[in-house]
Amino acid sequence: MKRNEEYDWILNELPYADPFLFLDEILRVDNNGAEGSYLFKSDSDFYGGHFKNNPVTPGVLLTECCAQIGLVSLGIFLLGKETKLKNLSIGMSSSQMEFLLPVFPGERVRVVSELVYFRFQKLKCQVKMYNKNDKLVCKGVLAGMIGEANE
């Protein structure tokens, strides 16, 4: 898949690294939402235990993937426009998710988010994750605090 270099600066600002980065590429970001994708690598350690002899991507990691792509990338984009990225402080404050289909090792997923609001450093989004057949895998509402730390 071809990388959209326009968004490289957002990838560079992400506060995550392997083994907890769940974002390969950003496909689109604007004031109203973000879209990106991630390939769940089949050799990831957690598949050995979730579940025994039956590897399925844990829901918490689908949620995390939705948050990194849908919430954090969007937050960095919105803050970056105002160059407020020094001392970035970040934390998830709520998640309400529904899981509809399993994601197996080696599957690529695509996350699409839609801004609900970004006010007083709280960012809230509706998120949806699709598999390679464009079937809805999970959806929900995520919120977090993101902004410059005061101290």
Place this chain on the structure above:
Amino acid sequence: MQEEEKYQKLKDIIKIYLPEDVAITDVEKNSHFMNNLNINSANLVDIVLDVEDAFDIRLENDDMDQMQTVNDAMAIIDAKLKEK
């Protein structure tokens, strides 16, 4: 709108975001949202957004910074209602 009515309306909003170990009867006018009522910053934003809807006003970043106690919130609501 009477003071008491405003206070009740505000308390009805605060009630939704109180953690389990804080009761609505613990809320007093000088209660500090974060220090006394254990409301975190994310829920404080929710309170502000609900206050905006309930009183049909809009708060700015400065108002948010100043809104430390229930009394502060009452004062900000009063000021915004007067501006209308």
